[in-house]
Amino acid sequence: MAGDAHLPSDDTPTRRSGPDEPPTVRGPAAGSLVLGRYVLEAVVGRGGMGVVWRAHDQTLGETVALKFLPEVVARDAVAIDELKEETRRARRLTHPHIVRIHDFLQDEQHAAVSMEYVAGRTLAQLRLEQPAKVFSPAALAPLVPQLCAALDYAHLQAKIVHRDLKPANLLVTPDGQLKVTDFGIARSLSETHTRLTGKGGGDSSGTLPYMSPQQIAGEKPAAADDIYALGATLYDLLTGKPPFHRGDAFSLMKQIAEKPPLSLAAQRTELGHPGEALPGAWEQTILACLAKSPAERPGSAGQVAARLGLGGPGDPDDRPTSRLTVAPAKSRRPLWAALAALGLAGLALGYYYGVAVPAQKQAEAQRQAEAEKSAERARATEQKKFADEEAEAQRRRGAGEAAAAAARTGPEEQAFAAIMQRIAATPDRAPPAQADATAGAVQAYLATAPERHRNEVATTWARRQAAMNDRSAGSARGSLIVRTTPAGAEVRVGALALDKSPLTLKEQQTGKYPVHARLAGYDDWNGEVEVKENEFAELDVPLVRSHGRLVIETEPAGQPYRLQGADANASGVADGQPRELPTGRYLLTILRGGAAEQAKYVEVRRDETTTERTFSPLAVTGLWKFSLTNRSPSAPATDIILKLERKNGSLAGSLSMPVRPGAPAGEMPLSTVAFKDDQLAFSIVHMLAGRRYETKYTARLRGDTLTGTAEYDTRDGQLRRYDWIAHRSH
Numbered sequence: 001m002a003g004d005a006h007l008p009s010d011d012t013p014t015r016r017s018g019p020d021e022p023p024t025v026r027g028p029a030a031g032s033l034v035l036g037r038y039v040l041e042a043v044v045g046r047g048g049m050g051v052v053w054r055a056h057d058q059t060l061g062e063t064v065a066l067k068f069l070p071e072v073v074a075r076d077a078v079a080i081d082e083l084k085e086e087t088r089r090a091r092r093l094t095h096p097h098i099v100r101i102h103d104f105l106q107d108e109q110h111a112a113v114s115m116e117y118v119a120g121r122t123l124a125q126l127r128l129e130q131p132a133k134v135f136s137p138a139a140l141a142p143l144v145p146q147l148c149a150a151l152d153y154a155h156l157q158a159k160i161v162h163r164d165l166k167p168a169n170l171l172v173t174p175d176g177q178l179k180v181t182d183f184g185i186a187r188s189l190s191e192t193h194t195r196l197t198g199k200g201g202g203d204s205s206g207t208l209p210y211m212s213p214q215q216i217a218g219e220k221p222a223a224a225d226d227i228y229a230l231g232a233t234l235y236d237l238l239t240g241k242p243p244f245h246r247g248d249a250f251s252l253m254k255q256i257a258e259k260p261p262l263s264l265a266a267q268r269t270e271l272g273h274p275g276e277a278l279p280g281a282w283e284q285t286i287l288a289c290l291a292k293s294p295a296e297r298p299g300s301a302g303q304v305a306a307r308l309g310l311g312g313p314g315d316p317d318d319r320p321t322s323r324l325t326v327a328p329a330k331s332r333r334p335l336w337a338a339l340a341a342l343g344l345a346g347l348a349l350g351y352y353y354g355v356a357v358p359a360q361k362q363a364e365a366q367r368q369a370e371a372e373k374s375a376e377r378a379r380a381t382e383q384k385k386f387a388d389e390e391a392e393a394q395r396r397r398g399a400g401e402a403a404a405a406a407a408r409t410g411p412e413e414q415a416f417a418a419i420m421q422r423i424a425a426t427p428d429r430a431p432p433a434q435a436d437a438t439a440g441a442v443q444a445y446l447a448t449a450p451e452r453h454r455n456e457v458a459t460t461w462a463r464r465q466a467a468m469n470d471r472s473a474g475s476a477r478g479s480l481i482v483r484t485t486p487a488g489a490e491v492r493v494g495a496l497a498l499d500k501s502p503l504t505l506k507e508q509q510t511g512k513y514p515v516h517a518r519l520a521g522y523d524d525w526n527g528e529v530e531v532k533e534n535e536f537a538e539l540d541v542p543l544v545r546s547h548g549r550l551v552i553e554t555e556p557a558g559q560p561y562r563l564q565g566a567d568a569n570a571s572g573v574a575d576g577q578p579r580e581l582p583t584g585r586y587l588l589t590i591l592r593g594g595a596a597e598q599a600k601y602v603e604v605r606r607d608e609t610t611t612e613r614t615f616s617p618l619a620v621t622g623l624w625k626f627s628l629t630n631r632s633p634s635a636p637a638t639d640i641i642l643k644l645e646r647k648n649g650s651l652a653g654s655l656s657m658p659v660r661p662g663a664p665a666g667e668m669p670l671s672t673v674a675f676k677d678d679q680l681a682f683s684i685v686h687m688l689a690g691r692r693y694e695t696k697y698t699a700r701l702r703g704d705t706l707t708g709t710a711e712y713d714t715r716d717g718q719l720r721r722y723d724w725i726a727h728r729s730h
Contacts, residue, residue, distance in 0.1 A: 028040055028110070030042060030043075030526075030527055030528055031514075031515075031525065031526030031527035031528065032526065033058075033526065034055075034066075034109070034110055034112075035066075035105045035106075035107055035110055035112065036107070037057060037058050037059045038055040038056065038057055038058070038064070038066060038114075039055060039056045039058060039514070039526055040053045040054075040055050040066070041053070041054045041055060041056060041063075041514065041528060042054050042528070044065065050067050050068050050069055050070055051067075051068050052065055052066065052067045052068075053065070053066045053068070054117055055114075056440065056443070056444075056514070057114075058444050058447060061437075061440045061441045061443075061444040062437070062440060063117045063436075063440065064102065064114050064115065064116070064117050065114070065115050065116065065117045065118075066105075066112045066113070066114055067112055067113045067114075067115065068110060068111070068112045069083070069111045069112060069113075080106065080111065083104060083113070084104050087101060087103070087104040087113060089160055090160070090183045091103075092158050092160070093153075093154060093158050093160060093183055095149075095150055095153045095154070096177070097146045097147065097149060097150035097177070097178055097179055097180060098150050098153070098154065098179065098180050098181075098183060099115055099116050099118055099171070099179050099180065099181040099182075099183075100115060100116040101113065101114075101115045101116075101183070102114040102115055102116070115181075118171050118173060118179050118181070119173065119174070120171035120172050120173040120174070120177075120179060121171065121172060122167060122168050122169070122170060122171055122172075123143075123167040123168075123170045123171075123172060123233075123237060124166075124167035124168040124170075126172060127167060127236075127237055127240075131275070132240075132273045132275055133240055133273065134237070134238055134239060134240045134268070134273045134275060135237045135238055136238075136275065136276060137238070137278060137279060137282055140234070140237060140238070141310060142176060143170075143172065143176075143178045144234070144304075144305060144308060144310055145305050145310045145311055146177070146178040147170065147178055147180065147230070147301070148230075148301035148302055148304055148305040148310075149301075149302070149305075150178075150180045150301075151165075151180075151223075151226055151230065151300075151301035152300055152301045152302045154183065154226075155223040155226065155300065155301070156300070160183060161221040161222060161223055161225060161226055162180065162182075162183050162226050162229070163215070163221050163225060163226070164182055164207055164210075164229075165180075165210060165226055165229035165230060165233055166207050166210045166229065166232075166233055166236075167233055167236055167237060169181050169182050170233070208249060208252050208253070208256075209232060209236075209242035209243070209244055209245055209252060209256075210228075210229045210232040210233060210236075210242060211225070211228075211229070211256065212224065212225045212228035212229065212256075212294075213256055213257045213292055214294060215228075216253050216256060216257065217257075222294065223300070224294035224297055226301070227289050227294075227297045227298055227300075227301065227304065228289060228290060228291075228294075228297065230289055230301060230304060231243075231285075231286045231287070231288070231289025231290045231297075231304075232289075232290065234282075234286050234289075235261070235264060235267070235286055235290070238264055238268075238278065238282075238286075239264055239267040239268050239271060239273065240267075240268070240271045240273050241267065241271060243256075243261035243262070243267075243290055244256055244259065244261065257292070258292075261287065261290050263283060263287065264278050264282070264283050264286060264287075265277070265278060265283065279309075281307060281308060281309055282308055284307070285298070285304060285307040285308050288307070289304060412450050412453070415445065415449075416449075416453045416457070419441060419442060419445045419457055420457065420460065422438055422441055423438060423442065423457075423460055423461050423464050426438045426464060426468075428467045428468050430468060435465075435468060438461075438464075439461075439465075439494065442457065442458075442461045443494065443514065445457060446458060446492060446498070447516070454498060455498060458492070458498045465509075469509050477507045477508060477509060477510065477533065477534075478508060478510050478531040478532050478533055478534060478535050478536070478537065479504070479505060479506040479507065479508060479531070479535075479536045479537070480493070480504075480505050480508065480529055480531050480536065480537035480538070480539065481502055481503065481504045481505075481536070481537075481538050481539070482501055482502065482503045482515060482517075482529065482539045482541065483501055483502045483538075483539070483540050483541065484501040484502075484517050484519065484525075484540075484541045484542075484543055485540070485541070485542050485543060486519070486543065487500075487501050487502060488500050488501060488519065489501045489517045489518060489519035489522070489541070489543060490517070490518045490519065491503045491515065491516070491517050491541075492515070492516045492517075493505060493513050493514075493515055493529065494513040494514055494515075501517065501541070508531050509531070510531050510532055510533050511530070511531060512528055512529070512530045512531075513528065513529055513530075513531065514526065514527075514528055515527050515528060515529050515539060515541070517541050517543065519543055521545065521546060521582065521583045521584055522543040522544060522545055522546055523543070523544045523545075523546045523606075525541050525543060525544075527539070527541070545582045545583070546582070546583045546606040546607070547580050547581065547582055547583060547606070547607075548580075548581060548583050548604040548605050548606055548607060548608050548609070548610065549578040549579065549580055549581070549604075549608070549609040549610070550563075550578070550579050550581055550586075550602065550604050550609075550610050550612065551576060551577065551578050551579070551609060551610070551611040551612065552574040552575075552576075552579075552588065552612050552614070553574060553576050553611065553612070553613045553614070554574040554590060554613075554614050554619075555613075555614070555619040555621060555622075556619050556621075557574065557575075557576070558573055558574060558575070559573070559574050559590050559591070559614075560572070560573050560574075560590075560591040561573070561574055561588060561589060561590050561591060562588075562589045562591060563581075563586050563587070563588055563589075564586060564587045564589075565584060565585055565586035565587050568581055568582055574590075574614075578609055581604050582604070583604050583605060583606050584603075584604060585601055585602075585603055585604075586601070586602050586603075586604060587599060587600075587601055588600055588601070588602050588612060588614075590614050598614060600612075600614070620644055620651070620675050620680060620701055620706075621644050621645050621646055621651075622644060622645075622728055622729070623641060623642070623643055623728070623729040624641070624642040624643075624644070624706060624726035624727065624728055624729060625640070625641065625642075625726060625727050625729050626640040626641060626642040626655065626724060626725075626726045627640060627724065627725060627726070628722055628723070628724050629722075629723040629724060629725055639656075640655065640656065640657060641655070641656040641729075642654075642655055642706075642726050643655075643656070644673070650673075651673040651674070651675055652669075652670065652673055653669075653670040653673055653682065654667045654668060654669050654670060655667070655668050655670065655684060656668075668684050668686060669684075670682040670683070670684060671683045671684065671685055671694075675701075678700055678701040678702070679698070679699075679700060679701075680697075680698070680699045680700070680701060680706060680708070681696075681697065681698045681699075682697050683695060683696045683697065684697070691715075693712060693713065694712065694713070695710055695711070695712040696710065696711050696712070697709075697710045697724070698710075699724070699726070704727060704728035705725065705726070705727055705728070706725065706726040706727075707723075707724075707725050708723070708724055708725075709721055709722070709723050709724070710722055710723075710724055
């Protein structure tokens, strides 16, 4: 959207501002990527019920409008549910003069409604540019039928009431097309804000002068409310103010409910805008729209257009008034002539009430029946559309194998061929809409394009743009330079160039260009630069260091460490907690108090958590492959596993022996396990033929190796000794 299409206009008499305006969800900046797919370009509207951004949809490659909700609304689950339902209703509106609602979007940071972006200005803005700052009927005549057609479609087919019709919600495009925006959304936001805060929302007080007495009283919304608002809107555009505009909110509500409005001519005179005389049909029709009772207002927007003489269905209740004119005394007509005139008048009235009125009522009944049938057909079409969409989704879910096969044919090459074909299909004399669409598609492709294709696409599109620009000889040109801190970042200016910073471009067509900067170890930057005629634009981009998290775990726990590299040096004790660091490569050194240090390189990646586990050479827990170095021929040669672990703060373990004749087999628990400094001691006790045997083991730890001896008593009571060695099993 453009302008203040979603928000109260500044010329609304009772618009609130300042501290009463609710904040939106914490605001993003231009160039930000929000909601997973939208790059914000510029703020196009701001007011009490939200901020509207022009944004680029990277998924579809098109421009949309994003209306961000106030923070108090976005944090309320009930409010979000209500707005989702209102969005679902508004999505059913598909009319050339109604701004299309796309979707309701939400993540942990933002909540917004996406909708069609319209490059236009509001009638509230355009009124200020008219002579005497009011419209003439001739200036409004091309727009009113479009507005009435949109309202008739919404009321009679979609069964939706706008509830917030006003000049600030009516857009006019450069080619004279009128678009109605904020169908139901703005009023839902206002009512939700009032419920949550106990205060009237910015939209509520700002649009009070356009609300019907029934809407102010809180009655169920009806099409008659929009007819009143239509009259108040036309009244405002033709006179400079709504029918009631003086006093506080309470006074305005009382006037709307009880006081008859001034005639448009009287209002113009009072405000100092007499201008040309208004047609009587316009004066009467607009005042009829402002009737206190809904029954006294025109039955539809189409009838309003018909009464104004702008086409549309007529109103069967508009009966001609029979006026009998008495002739002046000097004109003495014969009695028979008077009687004949009365007879003809009677015949005319009899024909009108006996034939014309019933025919008109029958025609109106037929129109209503046709409208109901049309609405039913629209509902059936919508239901079929939803069913087709669901069937298509199921078809896509079942097309996994086909998608995989297509992927094997080279999706990157297919995307490259498609974008090159689209560039070639954009002629030198392409209309602005086609050129902008191709530029958006190129920008979306370059955002994820493989390196081997990126420069070719950017260069080809730059040549195409140059060819399109050359056809406008003497067009305005300017230059720009983009610098980054630090320098050397990859910079892309729209689809014009892709190079390292600082990047200088000369003799470029004037206009606004999106800028993207990327440097390893830094967050991507998105923004905008404007090239002005005969000026040298300068853009300085401070890049922000990207961060990740590093978790250091050691065995035994609590080992001191030192970290060196990237943009940070750090030291501490390994505690298993994540530490935020700038991205990059670091040298991690485990300090062991006099023993040899243990060093290795670790990589901290953007927005990731890296866990680095290190076994200190002083750690004895784990699995060890155990073997004898001077074993007897009958001793086992392999498959001995020594297991050491900590239980309840103490060392424990077992020795798994292979099966052999005359010896115990299986897993034997260790007794009296002790480890101090680098010395390990334990024993194994087993019973054989009713006799207790104990083997005592001692060893010294060096890195990943245990070297030691074992002593045991033989059956004849002699003490035997052998050497053993164990290697850590990783």
